Amino acid sequence: MCSIIGYSGVGKAAPLLVGGLQKMEYRGYDSVGVATLNSGKLLIRKGIGKVEEVNKSLGLKEMSGQLGIGHTRWATHGGIIDSNAHPHSACTTNLAIVHNGVIENHQELKEELLKKGHVFKSETDSEVIAHLLEHYWALKNDIKEAMMNTCNRLRGSFAFVAVFDDSTLCAARYDEPLIIGITAGGYFISSDVLGFLDYTDRAIFLDNRDIVLLEGNNLSIIDFDGEKVERTPTQVAWELADSDKGKYAYFTLKEIYEQSHTIFKSMQQKKESVETFCDIIANAKDVFVTGSGTSYHSALLAKHILSKYSQIRVETVVSSEFQYSSELLDENSVLIAISQSGETADVLQSVKAAREKGAKVLSIVNVTTSSLARLSDCFLEVKCGPEIGVAATKSFTSQLSIIYYIADTIGGNLTGISTNRMELSKAIEKSLELESKIAEFAAQIKDAKDIYILGRSNHFPICLEGALKIKELAYIHAEGIAAGELKHGPLALIDKNSVVIILNPDDSTYIDTLSNAHVVKSRGARLIGITNKPHLIYDYCIPIPYVKESLLPMLEVIPLQILAYHLALHNNANPDYPRNLAKCVTVR
Numbered sequence: 001m002c003s004i005i006g007y008s009g010v011g012k013a014a015p016l017l018v019g020g021l022q023k024m025e026y027r028g029y030d031s032v033g034v035a036t037l038n039s040g041k042l043l044i045r046k047g048i049g050k051v052e053e054v055n056k057s058l059g060l061k062e063m064s065g066q067l068g069i070g071h072t073r074w075a076t077h078g079g080i081i082d083s084n085a086h087p088h089s090a091c092t093t094n095l096a097i098v099h100n101g102v103i104e105n106h107q108e109l110k111e112e113l114l115k116k117g118h119v120f121k122s123e124t125d126s127e128v129i130a131h132l133l134e135h136y137w138a139l140k141n142d143i144k145e146a147m148m149n150t151c152n153r154l155r156g157s158f159a160f161v162a163v164f165d166d167s168t169l170c171a172a173r174y175d176e177p178l179i180i181g182i183t184a185g186g187y188f189i190s191s192d193v194l195g196f197l198d199y200t201d202r203a204i205f206l207d208n209r210d211i212v213l214l215e216g217n218n219l220s221i222i223d224f225d226g227e228k229v230e231r232t233p234t235q236v237a238w239e240l241a242d243s244d245k246g247k248y249a250y251f252t253l254k255e256i257y258e259q260s261h262t263i264f265k266s267m268q269q270k271k272e273s274v275e276t277f278c279d280i281i282a283n284a285k286d287v288f289v290t291g292s293g294t295s296y297h298s299a300l301l302a303k304h305i306l307s308k309y310s311q312i313r314v315e316t317v318v319s320s321e322f323q324y325s326s327e328l329l330d331e332n333s334v335l336i337a338i339s340q341s342g343e344t345a346d347v348l349q350s351v352k353a354a355r356e357k358g359a360k361v362l363s364i365v366n367v368t369t370s371s372l373a374r375l376s377d378c379f380l381e382v383k384c385g386p387e388i389g390v391a392a393t394k395s396f397t398s399q400l401s402i403i404y405y406i407a408d409t410i411g412g413n414l415t416g417i418s419t420n421r422m423e424l425s426k427a428i429e430k431s432l433e434l435e436s437k438i439a440e441f442a443a444q445i446k447d448a449k450d451i452y453i454l455g456r457s458n459h460f461p462i463c464l465e466g467a468l469k470i471k472e473l474a475y476i477h478a479e480g481i482a483a484g485e486l487k488h489g490p491l492a493l494i495d496k497n498s499v500v501i502i503l504n505p506d507d508s509t510y511i512d513t514l515s516n517a518h519v520v521k522s523r524g525a526r527l528i529g530i531t532n533k534p535h536l537i538y539d540y541c542i543p544i545p546y547v548k549e550s551l552l553p554m555l556e557v558i559p560l561q562i563l564a565y566h567l568a569l570h571n572n573a574n575p576d577y578p579r580n581l582a583k584c585v586t587v588r
């Protein structure tokens, strides 16, 4: 989604805003813009591209002033062109806004404002906020009232920051995150703590219907009806600031490499939280698990793991579909929501649907200050640290390690995640050592038009995850297929141009999957095996070390992540910022 930031204080605003935007760029990178107030005049610079590029061409950091706002965009309404980039001013340049979210009634508001003589300069839904503020400010010359009136007219989801040429900075939120960062010399207001964590760990997490008014050093928070609101500052974990690439060329690679130790951290949960979490599951009439994208693949594995190792029957539903199938839930049901960001709109919608039925909500979430964590009866922390690469990697294996841990707590250590974690960690390290070989192999298949990934049982969700990584990182069509389903249709697609990757570890699926490999081979496809029991049928084999059978999915995803990363490099794609995507999807 978009990232927004505002700053008012003793420091020069522009470099602080640009630095914050760079840290939050994972949220959207179609365009960038900054507005600062200098000697009562608002200056706006904006353009399409990433923060570094736009800063280079427009000199964003050089803009003067101690008050300002900034934005990186993930386009929803209106093309990726300069005029749609934020900040947006209204008819005059006495105010400017940056917005994250979607204003559902923007068309209706725009028509009303056009009739009043307002002139619009962009195709965005966001611009109505600037014109509404201008309209209400002109009416009574009162910024507080203008903010309240504007917020009460907007439908949809929004977090916005506005700068006024009388030196006031204001912000408001509804269903989009917004956090105040408190420093000795001023305030930040941004979409993510990463926007200001280099300067302060003191933060106020705003709630829905909060409006922030900042005049000089005077900060007040009211609701949309003008009632004063008290919000207590909290301390944010400094380790969140660990968001440098270190020796790695890309965050994605760094995060792939971190997995041999991040899988441990996720098992270090508060005892009481684990007990509450597991009790709620064990006593529920029915258990639903949901998530989007990669987190949905974790949910699919949760179904296997919880049923096999702790005899809990689980229904998995992808979050974007959950609202259409929540009829079965009631007050004896429980929904486990899995999410890295905790802000995915589809996931939050599922939680809402479950709550309406009276069900309990548990979550497995990486960002513990997120909406999801706050909406849950109990949550377990993924603890993999900030995941900056847009494609999920380490959050996936950490989510899985929590799921195994829960299964063991309920079922009595049958998955063996705790007892075998050193072995698993070493096996992951060994798989990481294959990077240069996998990179060479990626060069051989970089021009493939289609890649199919086959596997059975608990390997099937990993096929889906591997295919998702290849699609989003390398822009190659890839499909995960349950190997037994091949004969029911997909086999028609296979010919000598096909690349087929087979997850064929030495477990109960080995023989059946191997026979699928023979069928594919006889159609002339190029065959790659990911296995700890190599076979001559494979044109190329990626060997994985031996680990306990139950833990194989966590291991075999590693070579697929590395492969997707190198396919991206060979195809000149930036693995950290796949085109058209954003890390945190707060629209539905």
Ligand code: F6R
Residues within 6 Å of the ligand: 292, 293, 294, 295, 296, 338, 339, 340, 341, 342, 343, 344, 347, 390, 391, 392, 393, 468, 469, 472, 583, 584, 585
């Ligand atoms: C894939 C990816 C996305 C996310 C999905 C859910 O690599 O990153 O598919 O997994 O948007 O995001 P969270 O887990 O934040 O709810």
